[in-house]
Amino acid sequence: MNRRDMLRAGAGVSAWLATGATGLPVLANTPASAVLPTGAGGQSRLEMPALPWDVASLEPVISANTVGFHYGKHQRTYLDNLLKLVKGTPLADASLESIMRSTADKPESQAVFNNAAQVWNHTFYWHSLSPKGGGKPPKELTERLERDFGSLEVLKKEFLAAAGSQFGSGWVWLAFDRKAGRIIITKTGNAGSPLTQDQLVPLAALDVWEHAYYLDYQNRRLDYATALYDKLLNWQFVSDNLQKST
Numbered sequence: 001m002n003r004r005d006m007l008r009a010g011a012g013v014s015a016w017l018a019t020g021a022t023g024l025p026v027l028a029n030t031p032a033s034a035v036l037p038t039g040a041g042g043q044s045r046l047e048m049p050a051l052p053w054d055v056a057s058l059e060p061v062i063s064a065n066t067v068g069f070h071y072g073k074h075q076r077t078y079l080d081n082l083l084k085l086v087k088g089t090p091l092a093d094a095s096l097e098s099i100m101r102s103t104a105d106k107p108e109s110q111a112v113f114n115n116a117a118q119v120w121n122h123t124f125y126w127h128s129l130s131p132k133g134g135g136k137p138p139k140e141l142t143e144r145l146e147r148d149f150g151s152l153e154v155l156k157k158e159f160l161a162a163a164g165s166q167f168g169s170g171w172v173w174l175a176f177d178r179k180a181g182r183i184i185i186t187k188t189g190n191a192g193s194p195l196t197q198d199q200l201v202p203l204a205a206l207d208v209w210e211h212a213y214y215l216d217y218q219n220r221r222l223d224y225a226t227a228l229y230d231k232l233l234n235w236q237f238v239s240d241n242l243q244k245s246t
């Protein structure tokens with residue numbers, strides 16, 4: 001059985017990572033129960049969250065290779081860095097969200113914030129994608145999006161424009177703006193996250209760091225963003241988050 005056959009047989013990401021097929025860290029002992037994909041992507045313990053789907057299930061839009069490195073190397077490194085930074089401090093027992101909120105905009109805590117937020121942002125990103133995603137949003141959500149953006153075409157155009165115009169590394173988000181009472185598109189640079197902005201409720205995330213797409217799309221960020229939007233965007237996750245925010 002080759003690697004892909006194993007993945008399709010449902011062996012899952014942990015087993016694949018444990019093979020060390022690409023030199024990735026062994027995560028076989030990562031408890032699946034560490035995943036806490038609450039509506040806001042909540043995670044109450046500083047542990048590596050599991051992916052919500054099999055590592056190869058986003059192919060061909062995102063390869064198992066990209067997911068493996070992105071999750072097993074990049075996100076894992078953010079978590080490892082965070083654990084080192086908070087070890088022996090009161091933050092060691094805090095939730096990811098509370099660490100983010102207590103360190104945001106504090107220059108002396110920037111490294112802690114960056115690593116905590118990158119763990120949270122990535123978990124939220126994984127849940128924003130689904131092998132059954134893309135296509136049209138559910139009816140009720142479609143009506144909200146049409147009200148807030150004029151049409152689904154305008155929404156897509158603005159979302160992709162945001163993805164293309166984010167200078168350097170960062171994220172594009174669908175978020176609910178409590179003050180404005182509407183869904184908006186917003187961008188954050190580096191590890192920035194709408195979770196730390198009181199008036200915003202994150203609904204979906206698009207990672208536009210190069211590591212998210214370079215293995216599959218090289219420098220073609222817009223092709224990556226378009227493919228994800230059309231084929232993987234988890235509208236049910238958006239809808240669930242919106243319902244919890246209002």
Ligand SMILES: [Fe+2]
Binds near residue numbers: 070122207209211212
């Ligand atoms: Fe990333």
